[in-house]
Amino acid sequence: MRVIRACHELGIRAVAVYSDVDRGALHVRLADEAYPIGPASPRESYLAIPKLIEVALRAKCDAVHPGYGFLAENAEFADAVQGAGLVFVGPPGDVQRKLGEKTQARRLAQGVGVPVAEGTLEPLRDQGHARREAERVGYPVMLKAAGGGGGKGMRPVASPAELDAAWRLSSSEAAGAFGSSAMFIEKLIEHARHVEMQILADAHGGIVWLGERDCSIQRRHQKLIEESPAPSVDDALRERLGDAAVRIARAAGYRNAGTVEFLVDARGGFSFLEVNTRLQVEHPVTELVTGLDLVALQLRIAAGEPLPFAQGDVRRRGAAIECRVTAEDVRLGFVPATGRIALLREPAGPGVRVDSGLFEGLTVTSDYDPLLMKLIVHGADRGEALARARRAVRETIVAGLPTSLAFHSYVLNEPDFVAGQYDTGYVATHWPPRTPTPLDDSAVTAAALVAVLATRGRATRRPVASPDGTWARAGREEALR
Amino acid sequence: MIYEVSVGERRLSVDVATDGRFLIDDAVVAAETAEIVRGRQWSVRIAGRSHEVTVLTTGPLRLLVDGLETPASALDERAAAAARGARAARGGRHELRAPMPGLLKTVHVAEGDVVERDAPLMTLVAMKMENELLAPARGRIVRLAVGAGTKVEGGAMLAVLEEAD
Numbered sequence: 001m002r003v004i005r006a007c008h009e010l011g012i013r014a015v016a017v018y019s020d021v022d023r024g025a026l027h028v029r030l031a032d033e034a035y036p037i038g039p040a041s042p043r044e045s046y047l048a049i050p051k052l053i054e055v056a057l058r059a060k061c062d063a064v065h066p067g068y069g070f071l072a073e074n075a076e077f078a079d080a081v082q083g084a085g086l087v088f089v090g091p092p093g094d095v096q097r098k099l100g101e102k103t104q105a106r107r108l109a110q111g112v113g114v115p116v117a118e119g120t121l122e123p124l125r126d127q128g129h130a131r132r133e134a135e136r137v138g139y140p141v142m143l144k145a146a147g148g149g150g151g152k153g154m155r156p157v158a159s160p161a162e163l164d165a166a167w168r169l170s171s172s173e174a175a176g177a178f179g180s181s182a183m184f185i186e187k188l189i190e191h192a193r194h195v196e197m198q199i200l201a202d203a204h205g206g207i208v209w210l211g212e213r214d215c216s217i218q219r220r221h222q223k224l225i226e227e228s229p230a231p232s233v234d235d236a237l238r239e240r241l242g243d244a245a246v247r248i249a250r251a252a253g254y255r256n257a258g259t260v261e262f263l264v265d266a267r268g269g270f271s272f273l274e275v276n277t278r279l280q281v282e283h284p285v286t287e288l289v290t291g292l293d294l295v296a297l298q299l300r301i302a303a304g305e306p307l308p309f310a311q312g313d314v315r316r317r318g319a320a321i322e323c324r325v326t327a328e329d330v331r332l333g334f335v336p337a338t339g340r341i342a343l344l345r346e347p348a349g350p351g352v353r354v355d356s357g358l359f360e361g362l363t364v365t366s367d368y369d370p371l372l373m374k375l376i377v378h379g380a381d382r383g384e385a386l387a388r389a390r391r392a393v394r395e396t397i398v399a400g401l402p403t404s405l406a407f408h409s410y411v412l413n414e415p416d417f418v419a420g421q422y423d424t425g426y427v428a429t430h431w432p433p434r435t436p437t438p439l440d441d442s443a444v445t446a447a448a449l450v451a452v453l454a455t456r457g458r459a460t461r462r463p464v465a466s467p468d469g470t471w472a473r474a475g476r477e478e479a480l481r
Numbered sequence: 482m483i484y485e486v487s488v489g490e491r492r493l494s495v496d497v498a499t500d501g502r503f504l505i506d507d508a509v510v511a512a513e514t515a516e517i518v519r520g521r522q523w524s525v526r527i528a529g530r531s532h533e534v535t536v537l538t539t540g541p542l543r544l545l546v547d548g549l550e551t552p553a554s555a556l557d558e559r560a561a562a563a564a565r566g567a568r569a570a571r572g573g574r575h576e577l578r579a580p581m582p583g584l585l586k587t588v589h590v591a592e593g594d595v596v597e598r599d600a601p602l603m604t605l606v607a608m609k610m611e612n613e614l615l616a617p618a619r620g621r622i623v624r625l626a627v628g629a630g631t632k633v634e635g636g637a638m639l640a641v642l643e644e645a646d
Binding site: 152165169172173176220331332333335336337338339342343366393394395397398399400401402403405406409436438439442443444445446447448449450451452453454455456457458 | 482484486488489490491493495497503505510512514516518520521522523525527528530532534535536537538539542543544545546547548549550551552553554555556557580581582583604606607610611613634635
């Protein structure tokens with residue numbers, strides 16, 4: 001969707017692919033051409049490189065944009081695209097390989113004088129090796145997959161007793177997600193903030209940094225809220241992070257859009273985490289602050305054009321916040337939810353941007369990522385952006401399945417978040433909220449009436465009693481509570 | 482018909498009179514309702530206050546009230562009595578259900594096993610993360626509904642555990 005929009009603005013024909021369950025998806029309908037590539041299972045469709053290349057050639061495409069998920073950080077795919085005589089919109093395969101293996105990326109960062117968290121610079125040989133390294137670095141440590149990032153195959157380990165289980169689960173996850181169970185260890189930095197720097201690099205040696213995003217509001221290492229500027233980053237630190245990101249990109253021979261992730265500790269020190277060799281889900285935050293269209297720039301860079309501006313031309317204005325609305329039951333610890341979108345109202349008005357593939361009638365399955373909609377706001381400063389975010393979340397309605405909107409609504413009003421005082425431990429310490437929903441008497445009355453009207457309406461619309469009847473249903477609902 | 486209603490922590494009794502008036506806890510409420518989207522969304526005015534109430538999900542019932550999400554329930558008198566009965570009968574029996582859709586990778590127990598509280602029973606892979614499902618109490622596995630390698634939906638019954646002393 002995001003890529004199709006940029007293509008259409010640039011007068012480029014957009015060709016989409018879809019799996020069987022996505023036949024009715026918005027990207028299929030908005031694309032100029034769309035081709036089926038197989039069943040819902042990603043392995044047989046969105047991850048099937050030969051099928052994708054075949055479609056690109058058949059549709060006479062010039063270039064392939066990999067999006068943000070699936071094959072966006074797959075060096076083999078980048079190579080295959082290039083091998084077929086097409087342009088890959090992203091860093092070349094060899095750059096992805098250099099940065100995709102996380103211990104290699106750590107060595108590269110260290111080599112250009114960027115601080116990395118204490119830990120192993122080579123993959124661990126076995127569990128015994130992990131135990132010795134963890135002792136050397138000192139608990140708590142983070143056990144991580146060397147083959148890839150994105151929060152998969154990583155676990156905090158607080159003590160030696162937890163190491164075996166963490167090793168078993170993480171290495172098995174890593175093998176499934178990245179095809180490699182190689183692991184490494186990093187010292188766990190407590191109360192750290194996840195701050196990442198957006199970069200752009202052209203094919204002519206031009207590299208610029210555009211600004212940072214704070215992505216500390218996460219669960220299971222998956223982001224829920226991102227903002228720029230980061231509340232913990234001042235101008236001096238921003239310059240240092242930008243400079244570090246550019247040095248890493250230059251050393252890797254980077255090309256196209258990318259993100260260099262850092263952990264910033266409570267004292268303003270930082271260490272390199274990893275490079276995401278793709279456009280990220282949260283890129284609109286940077287787009288709103290800089291006024292740039294990152295996807296359009298990606299396409300121009302891929303076409304061989306030099307960056308149309310220099311570092312000194314990059315202007316950042318105001319503040320932006322993104323809420324990732326996901327299909328998850330936030331009251332049950334963010335478990336993925338499925339269902340049909342029964343009613344949808346997207347927010348609008350000043351400073352509000354919605355990137356969404358939702359429509360009424362869409363059935364949300366467990367086949368893919370639970371991200372439903374991105375709600376991004378821009379304001380003259382953080383206070384205005386926060387007020388806009390609250391207003392936009394309040395306007396938003398996604399009915400038919402549980403979503404994360406209740407979480408966003410809570411966090412945007414929560415004093416620590418409002419004060420910018422948060423780190424990666426935020427969700428664990430602040431969710432679920434201890435205080436009940438603050439509805440006043442009038443609102444409670446309105447809700448009670450609707451509860452009755454909706455319940456009575458359902459009963460009368462189903463005149464023939466189901467075999468197990470209301471009693472069993474009530475019992476079942478009770479049991480599920 | 483009188484309904485026992487809960488909205489968040491609050492408990493109310495709601496009676497819809499035959500003339501369409503509402504009684505809440507036996508007091509008449511001057512409320513006017515407009516059904517905006519059939520079965521899904523209502524606009525409610527109470528003494529000039531305007532409220533928008535949307536049914537987010539029905540099982541369990543969750544409402545969006547002026548942008549705030551709240552759990553709710555409305556049971557007529559018979560259903561309310563039945564629910565109280567079901568709760569009493571359940572005793573020390575735990576139905577273990579899949580907390581999310583996913584692939585059941587490993588089953589660590591067999592039917593008849595007695596397990597300690599928090600013992601790992603199964604490993605469920607969802608969103609490429611492995612999650613260990615733990616025993617809610619010390620007890621005997623009286624039923625295993627699924628085997629390793631099964632794809633399960635969220636809420637699917639996995640096993641039944643009966644508490645043991």
